[in-house]
Amino acid sequence: MNPTPLKVGLVGWGAIGRVVGTALAAGDVPGATLACVVDNRPLGGAVPAAQVPFEDAVDRCDLIVEAAGQGVVRAWGERVLASGTDLLIASTGALTDEDLAKRLLAAGPGRVYFTGGAVGGLDLLQAVRAFGPLDEVRLTTTKLPATLEQAWMDEALLHRLRTATGPIEVLSGTARDIPVKFPRSTNVAASVALAVGDLDAVQVRVVADPAAVRTRHVIEASGPHGAYRFEAAHTPDADNPATSRVVPYAVLRSLGAIAGRPGQIL
Structure with missing residues (x-):
């Protein structure tokens, strides 16, 4: 377990982000805490942390969680990693761009992680x-x-x-x-x-x-x-049937592993 909790910035307050952000804010992921939320819509009091621009999130966080689509990975992935901040990607479809995938894997000093999402094995x-x-x-x-x-x-x-x-x-x-x-x-x-x-x-x-x-x-x-x-x-998510209800919990499992939660299957 990390002695100092990871400061997590969450990008996207949709079907995935709401579940992940609420769990982080409630302390359900030992070793990690929700520092801020990034979304291109004004969310007001709907989020349990400060809503900030992407640039501010990168500066104040140890880890950025992408839960907002492939465009975010393309636009921000390398910049997050080059800043020294780690990045957890939910929208792995962005990696069908092989050049982008190679650049992300080569970027740093931040580390890139991928969540398995809706499948096992x-x-x-x-x-x-x-x-x-x-x-x-x-x-x-x-x-x-x-x-x-x-x-x-x-x-x-x-x-x-x-x-x-x-x-x-x-x-x-x-x-x-x-x-x-x-x-x-x-x-x-x-x-x-x-x-x-x-x-x-x-x-x-x-x-x-x-x-x-x-x-x-x-x-x-x-x-x-x-x-x-x-x-x-x-079961599809009720608010966004294009994704499965399990996906945010897969993200939370990945966050637990990154934060050092004991008992994780690696």
């Missing part, structure tokens, strides 16, 4: 990677059709989504391509690619299902050293 896949590359890695994500609608979709695809009576494949490709198309819905694809070390090795299917009361992620991987399958089915 990433630690095992990262360990298996030490044996050598996997032969096949597949991710299938199934969500409610309305949560998958995007501005780039043509009328025919939107009609298919809105009139679907059963599961339909919306798009397939690699972890390099799919998170760019669904920036709020497929951070999982980028997280799997981060674990196995290759964006192009992860084949991704996005499925819309009007009966998908829970968001489902199925990861299947195999190689000469073994075969692995992980499945998670989460």
Whole structure:
């Protein structure tokens, strides 16, 4: 446990940020405390800490938690790390930009961390990677059709989504391509690619299902050293159905590990 609590700056007061910030302010993460909140909306008394500009947060905090989307990672990631402040990223989809990912991993003296979000098994896949590359890695994500609608979709695809009576494949490709198309819905694809070390090795299917009361992620991987399958089915967040309710708790778990909470599975 850190003798002096980590001063945490939280970027984003949405579905993820509200849960994370409230828990930090209540002292639910031993070794960490909420120092400030960054959001581009005036929040007034809705937050349990000072609302400050990003520049001020970087200056006053030991760790910045990004809970506001991929754009924040692109605009601020390197600057946070170059200042000496650590950075915990929830929007791992930003790492489909390989150049950005390389710059973040090379930046410092601040350290960059990533949260696993809505899926498990990433630690095992990262360990298996030490044996050598996997032969096949597949991710299938199934969500409610309305949560998958995007501005780039043509009328025919939107009609298919809105009139679907059963599961339909919306798009397939690699972890390099799919998170760019669904920036709020497929951070999982980028997280799997981060674990196995290759964006192009992860084949991704996005499925819309009007009966998908829970968001489902199925990861299947195999190689000469073994075969692995992980499945998670989460209740969507009521305020933001594009994300799962578990995601802020995954962020809190990551914060606990960074702050040195005993008993964490590393």
